[in-house]
Amino acid sequence: MTVAPGRPGPASDAAVAPAASGEAAGYERADWAGAFCNVSDELSAVPLQAARGTIPAELKGTLYRNGPGRLERGGHWVHHPFDGDGMVTALRFEAGAVSLSNRFVRTEGWLAEEKAGKVLYRGVFGTQKPGGLLTNAFDLRLKNIANTHVVRLGDQLLALWEASSPHALDPDTLETKGLSLLDGVLKPGEAFSAHPRFDPGHHGEERMVTFGVKSGPRSTIRLMEFAVADDAAKGVKAGQLLSERSDSFGGFAFLHDFAITPNWAVFLQNAIAFNPLPFVLGQKGAAQCLASKPGGQAQFWLIPRDSGAYAGQPPRIVPAPEGFVFHHLNAWETGNAEGDTAAAEPAQAGSRSSGQPSGSLVIESIYYADFPSIGPDTDFRTIDFDLIPEGLLERCTIDLTSNTVRTERLSERCCEFAMVNPRREGLFSRYGWMAVAERETGNDPLQAIKKLDLISGERQVWSAAPRGFVSEPVMVPRTAPAGGPEPAEDDGWVLCMIWNGARCASDLVILDAASMQELAVVELPLAIPYGLHGSFVEG
Ligand code: CO
Numbered sequence: 001m002t003v004a005p006g007r008p009g010p011a012s013d014a015a016v017a018p019a020a021s022g023e024a025a026g027y028e029r030a031d032w033a034g035a036f037c038n039v040s041d042e043l044s045a046v047p048l049q050a051a052r053g054t055i056p057a058e059l060k061g062t063l064y065r066n067g068p069g070r071l072e073r074g075g076h077w078v079h080h081p082f083d084g085d086g087m088v089t090a091l092r093f094e095a096g097a098v099s100l101s102n103r104f105v106r107t108e109g110w111l112a113e114e115k116a117g118k119v120l121y122r123g124v125f126g127t128q129k130p131g132g133l134l135t136n137a138f139d140l141r142l143k144n145i146a147n148t149h150v151v152r153l154g155d156q157l158l159a160l161w162e163a164s165s166p167h168a169l170d171p172d173t174l175e176t177k178g179l180s181l182l183d184g185v186l187k188p189g190e191a192f193s194a195h196p197r198f199d200p201g202h203h204g205e206e207r208m209v210t211f212g213v214k215s216g217p218r219s220t221i222r223l224m225e226f227a228v229a230d231d232a233a234k235g236v237k238a239g240q241l242l243s244e245r246s247d248s249f250g251g252f253a254f255l256h257d258f259a260i261t262p263n264w265a266v267f268l269q270n271a272i273a274f275n276p277l278p279f280v281l282g283q284k285g286a287a288q289c290l291a292s293k294p295g296g297q298a299q300f301w302l303i304p305r306d307s308g309a310y311a312g313q314p315p316r317i318v319p320a321p322e323g324f325v326f327h328h329l330n331a332w333e334t335g336n337a338e339g340d341t342a343a344a345e346p347a348q349a350g351s352r353s354s355g356q357p358s359g360s361l362v363i364e365s366i367y368y369a370d371f372p373s374i375g376p377d378t379d380f381r382t383i384d385f386d387l388i389p390e391g392l393l394e395r396c397t398i399d400l401t402s403n404t405v406r407t408e409r410l411s412e413r414c415c416e417f418a419m420v421n422p423r424r425e426g427l428f429s430r431y432g433w434m435a436v437a438e439r440e441t442g443n444d445p446l447q448a449i450k451k452l453d454l455i456s457g458e459r460q461v462w463s464a465a466p467r468g469f470v471s472e473p474v475m476v477p478r479t480a481p482a483g484g485p486e487p488a489e490d491d492g493w494v495l496c497m498i499w500n501g502a503r504c505a506s507d508l509v510i511l512d513a514a515s516m517q518e519l520a521v522v523e524l525p526l527a528i529p530y531g532l533h534g535s536f537v538e539g
Helices: 029-033 108-116 132-136
Strands: 046-048 050-053 061-070 085-094 097-104 149-153 156-160 167-169 176-179 197-199 207-214 218-227 241-250 264-269 272-274 290-292 299-304 316-319 324-334 360-368 392-399 404-409 415-419 431-437 446-453 459-463 468-470 474-477 492-500 505-512 518-523 534-538
Touching: 061 097, 061 149, 061 156, 061 474, 085 108, 085 156, 149 534, 207 264, 218 299, 241 299, 264 324, 264 360, 299 392, 316 404, 324 415, 324 431, 360 415, 392 415, 415 446, 446 492, 474 534
Parallel strands: none
Antiparallel strands: 046 097, 050 518, 061 085, 061 534, 085 097, 149 156, 156 167, 167 176, 197 207, 207 218, 218 241, 264 299, 272 290, 299 316, 324 360, 360 392, 392 404, 415 431, 431 446, 446 459, 446 468, 468 492, 474 492, 492 505, 505 518
């Protein structure tokens, strides 16, 4: 997720100005900004037709997406879209047909504000309650807005927001069941990341690996691994906690995402500082109090997974290059007998070893030149994209013997929201799919989807420009035929929600993941603001 600073200016509800004359942008600002709206309806299993093309008959399952669905209440706008209330969309595919459901997450804050008809909470990204400093100072309540990601775990659908507990939803109706402590795994209000990683079976069975971080002068990461399916033979139930460990590190930690390999959980501690005073005094949102730490040193924190070869060993700390990262693409191990995943076949990690790690750990991430801070006087709809650093895909190779890092840039094109084939998560992967700007260089809104060959640099691009704007693409691999060979790594589909500026509404586009050819476009009877993360659940 990108937090963008803008040209200072009064926040207002005035119409958004067109892109400045002479700007090289190939889009109209009004088209881009049209997505900042409230979702007006909640639909239940409404069948939809493809406006163009044909929905692949083999696509079977549900695309769940989460993101802010309410950006204004009583004439009072959020300061940043990330402060908007979580709304979950479900698109169900079966036999060439698709149906749509959507629901706001009934959080405590959403229910209270619905009832009051006005904004009652401050937002982490700078939204203030109406009434100025006196109203906002010393109100340090967190509004859990459940808007960042949505994943299936066991029989629950979880709407995630990293600073607090997940909300459980009914996977079919999207009805909110309430806050979930995951059968007592979490304490009330405990931080629970919005970026779980799904281990496709590095150690036999699939797992959900995730974390919670408690930040302070020292920060503690709680790493947790959950079963995603019942295993009667082992007496394991889907959703059950299989292992956990906690590790403390020096310094304040801002950890939005992480990556996994068979043996490691990989965290990148950015060199940033947190000064909470303006938050306490009611001048800024908590996330606006983060700033680059001059002279600070970023670090990789490598935590051995309990299921891996180095279980029980202490974490390793490795100096990391400059720059700021929200999201990682993937990580993998190479040159190491314990977990070399660069081989053509997914490697199984070796048995537990007390030996020292060797070889390399590779992590691919989207780097910003600096932390993109946001000011309290900025209207997000007037952002000047030229003043914001763009996200660029880089690969860091960590030599586990020398504790040194080698960095290479994989593409010069502005990108965000990148993923590999989920069956290759944590293993060497040749292809990545990501949202990119229309221009080859420079910072712009995300308008295209790119498939990048991470070895050759070859790429194929599907574009929604000039009037369309993309969100996170989700790659859905084709299911292997019974007894048949494993499909190729890029065999499958890419699903992406588009903001259609011409229609002032949202579309779903389905691409062939290998060729990036457009297979179908479905026009949704909804206008949904730019979303954050989502996942595909087969079946
Ligand atoms: Co994210």
